[in-house]
Amino acid sequence: MTKFDAIRPFYDTEVNEAIHSCINNPMMKAIMAFTFPEVDEQVWKEQLKRTHSIRDFQCNFIYQSVKKVLEKSSEGLTTSGFEKLEKNTAYLFISNHRDIILDTSLLNVCLFDHGLVMTASAIGDNLVQKDFLKTLSRLNRNFLVQRGLSPRELLESSKLMSEYIGQLLLRENRSVWIAQREGRTKDGNDATHSGVLKMLAMGSGEYSMMDYFKRIKIVPVSISYEYDPTDALKMPQLMAAANAEKYIKEKNEDFITLLSGIIGQKKRIHIHVGDVLEKELDVIEQEFDNNNKQIQALAQTIDDSILQSYKLWPTNYIAYDLLHKTNTYSNCYTEAEKSLFERRLEMRIDEKNAQMVESFLAMYANPVVNKMKYENAI
Incomplete structure (x- = not known):
């Protein structure tokens, strides 16, 4: 085993075998029937069997699925800022987080449409407990964020993930998407958690923290939905928080939320990508002399970009x-x-x-x- 095997997506050499393992799964059939309603099952199966890379899987199947989701459950997706990004360049997209699957899937559709490098995307391992979902996520270039760990395990896991993200960005020229916080924003207040930035900083090696953040090209991303398809599903958790009660999820809650987010009505959607953070990092390094203050200042800088560019709807x-x-x-x-x-x-x-x-x-x-x-x- 290589050190990243527990969290990484499939290598292209593993893709075809993974597809064969799940091609007859009822969920795969449901996805394909939704995506290609006019196409005979045998036709899409044959095309899947001839798929040998993540890019082919994403472009020929997932891209089409997301386009169908937009057609069925929204009044369209608009974008801004993508024209400032350079082709063949890897970026670290740090995004506000509203929907489990769609936030990153929609960003990738936009990147593909603009001829830019698509992302490897972080996903909590709690969301892919079912074998099929884990296989599908790895085919879609997701890497796993391990949840529910002890403090010592969390530290090791964070080091591993930081190193993996650094390898993707700096050695493989692969963009990365990560949410600004663990879990989705439930109350509409988007805020970057310092823990996410501290995890990323673990990969800085011999570089100063701000130099490293410049090298990995941080781009804040703001995504807004006119209607949140999971708004009502967020209520029990918000009620528990308001009453200072511990919230315990139902058995299939994550899966139901995931599904509702995909098929529920969203009306209009907008994604804005901000500027690559560069000068801001120089200012932070000059103004603050310790890492904690630098992390707090960077979190605020990311928040400023996301909140100022957030598209407000009626x-x-x-x-x-x-x-x-x-x-x-x-x-x-x-x-x-x-x-x-x-x-x-x-x-x-x-x-x-x-x-x-x-x-x-x-x-x-x-x-x-x-x-x-x-x-x-x-």
Whole structure:
């Protein structure tokens, strides 16, 4: 075994065998029937059997699946910032995180459409407990983030992942996607956790931390959905947090959330990629003399980029006005849009539970509050 075998995606030499192992799985059949409804099963099976690389698998199958998801469950995907990225160049994309699978899948569709290097993407091993999902994730160039470890195991795992990410970016010229925090943002407040940056810094070797971060080309990414297809599913966890209670997930909760995120209605989606962080890192290195302060400053810099470029939708403004019982942003939406959103609220949660209503509205309203901090500072 090589040191990365426990977490890495398949090598191209392993792809065909992996495909053969899951080609008759009912979930594979369901994915292909959804993606290619007009194509006979034997046809897509033959094409899969002739697939020998991750790139071919992604371009011929996963790309088509994501396009079909967009067609069926959204009103379109818009982008900004991709024209600033250079072809044949690896970047570390640090992104806010709203949807388990789609955040990174949509970014890869955009990278492919712009002729840029697609990513290897971090995914929690708790999400791929089923053999088929683990195989599919490895075929789609995901690497595993190990969860539920003791402090000592976590340290070893972080070192391994940091080294692996460094190898992908600097030796294999492979872009990497990683979320700014462990787990998805449930309350609409996107914030970079210092632990993610500390893990990345473990790979700096002989370089100063900020020099290393310059070498791996950090690009903040902001993704926003007009409707969060998993908004109602996030409520029990938010309620538990509000009441200072420990939240225990149901047995298949992650899988149900994963599925809901893919097929649930999202309306419009926007992805913005920020500038590569360079000058900002020089400033941080000059201003702060210890690693912890540098990490905090970098987390804030990433947050500033993500929050300032976050695309606000009518749903965000409506939720803000409903939550604060005001008409502050009434010029940002129509009465029809407001009625639709209120109908969604009515259908998805118990309106008699004031705390739940408040949490639901805050999930959509918080991005407005966060963005306005920057608008008002100008």
